[in-house]
Amino acid sequence: MKRRDKGLISLMIIALFILPILVYAEKQMIEVVVENASIRSKPDVDSEIIKSEPLGSVFEVERKVGKWYEIKVLSRLGILIDGYIHEKYVKVIKEEVKAKKGIGFFLEVQGVYFQPSDQVFKDIYGSGMYYGGEIGINIWKGIGIWAGGQYINKKGKLTFTQEETEIKIMPFYGGIKFRLPDAKISPYISLGVGYFKYKETSPIGTVEKGNIGYIGQLGCLFKILGPLVIDIKGSYSYCKIKPEEIEANLGGLQGVVGIGFVF
Numbered sequence: 001m002k003r004r005d006k007g008l009i010s011l012m013i014i015a016l017f018i019l020p021i022l023v024y025a026e027k028q029m030i031e032v033v034v035e036n037a038s039i040r041s042k043p044d045v046d047s048e049i050i051k052s053e054p055l056g057s058v059f060e061v062e063r064k065v066g067k068w069y070e071i072k073v074l075s076r077l078g079i080l081i082d083g084y085i086h087e088k089y090v091k092v093i094k095e096e097v098k099a100k101k102g103i104g105f106f107l108e109v110q111g112v113y114f115q116p117s118d119q120v121f122k123d124i125y126g127s128g129m130y131y132g133g134e135i136g137i138n139i140w141k142g143i144g145i146w147a148g149g150q151y152i153n154k155k156g157k158l159t160f161t162q163e164e165t166e167i168k169i170m171p172f173y174g175g176i177k178f179r180l181p182d183a184k185i186s187p188y189i190s191l192g193v194g195y196f197k198y199k200e201t202s203p204i205g206t207v208e209k210g211n212i213g214y215i216g217q218l219g220c221l222f223k224i225l226g227p228l229v230i231d232i233k234g235s236y237s238y239c240k241i242k243p244e245e246i247e248a249n250l251g252g253l254q255g256v257v258g259i260g261f262v263f
Contacts, residue, residue, distance in 0.1 A: 028061040030069055030090040037090070039083040043068035050075065050083055058093070059085075104138035108231055108260030112150060117238075118249035125156040125167060134258065136177060146190060147174035158202060165202035169250055171195070171237065173215050186221040196239040196250050213239025213251060221262070231258035 036052040043065040051073055059071040062082070069090065073083040110132040116122040132150030139145060152169040173194025180186045197210040219233020237251030 029093050030059055030061055030071075030085075031093045032057040032059075032085075032089060033091050034089050037085055039071070039073055039085050041083065043070070043084045045086075047084075050081070053085075059090075104144070105263045106134070106136035106138070106144070106146070106260060107263075108134045108229075108258040110134065110150075110231075110256050110258040113255045114152065115253040115255075116249070117236075117252040121248050121250070121252075124158065124165065125154040128154060132256075134260075142179050144177045144179070145174065146177050146192070147172075148192075149173075161203075163203045165200065167198060167200045169196060169198045171213065171215075171239070171250075172197070173213070175215070177217075179221065184223050186223075188217075188219055188221065190217045191215075192217075194237075194239075196237075196241070198241065198250060209241060211239055211241050211250075213237060215251070217256075219256070223262075227261045227263055229260050229262055231256070231260055233258075 032053050032055055035055050037054075037057070038049045039051040039053060041048040041050050053073070059069075059073075062070040062072065064070070064087075065084070067087045068084045069087065071083055071085060072080050075081045112130050112132055113127070114130060115127045116125070130150060130152045132148060134146060134148035136144050136146035149170065149172045153166070154169075155164065155166045157163065158165055171194050173192045175190055175192025177188055177190035179188030192215045194213055194215060195210055196213045199206065199208040215235055215237040217233050217235040219231060219235075222230045222232070224230055233256045235254045235256060237254065239250040241248055241250055
């Protein structure tokens with residue numbers, strides 16, 4: 001694998017771990033619903049009461065321990081300390097960023113501009129447009145699984161003999177996706193594994209094979225109207241094949257514009 005290819009894959013893997021941190025940076029908020037709610041030193045009714053908070057006080061939740069919310073409060077000395085308040089004294093006013101209630105479905109058709117990364121492939125077939133589609137299911141708080149497929153049919157000329165040749169590539173893939181849900185603009189990143197099936201026909205003969213490949217995507221969903229969304233993304237795929245004596249990479253860089261629906 002070329003050094004440039006390794007670098008692109010490494011960046012995608014790093015981003016795959018960074019995005020979930022951004023997605024879940026927002027915490028729960030709670031509001032006190034009784035007068036003089038007791039804030040205790042431990043999540044226990046027998047622990048010391050360190051402070052009382054009036055009706056309407058709002059706090060950011062650090063975590064929940066059983067039926068107790070851990071929060072930060074100012075002590076009598078003006079120092080920020082940990083305290084615990086029972087769930088019966090509060091109501092949750094803002095949940096963590098998450099997807100719509102239930103499981104969300106995604107369906108999209110795509111127009112794709114393909115730029116091969118393999119120079120031999122590029123010399124013979126060049127770059128160009130093709131089409132594809134993708135489906136996905138949001139399973140938990142912006143984390144989803146997806147699957148897709150594309151169809152490439154390109155004609156070219158062999159480098160030395162200038163004889164006509166044709167190739168058909170059908171990659172089918174699936175993977176995991178992280179995105180910011182419930183927003184007008186939702187950036188995302190996804191990583192997948194797939195099977196790249198191809199058929200090349202030339203005066204030399206016909207070769208029909210397939211191999212396992214990889215794909216990474218960085219993109220953004222734009223909500224237009226109701227469930228209608230526009231998807232704009234860049235992706236990089238990699239699949240090494242060896243039809244004869246020369247190895248080639250069927251993947252490359254892709255610019256994708258999709259129209260889809262989120263349910």
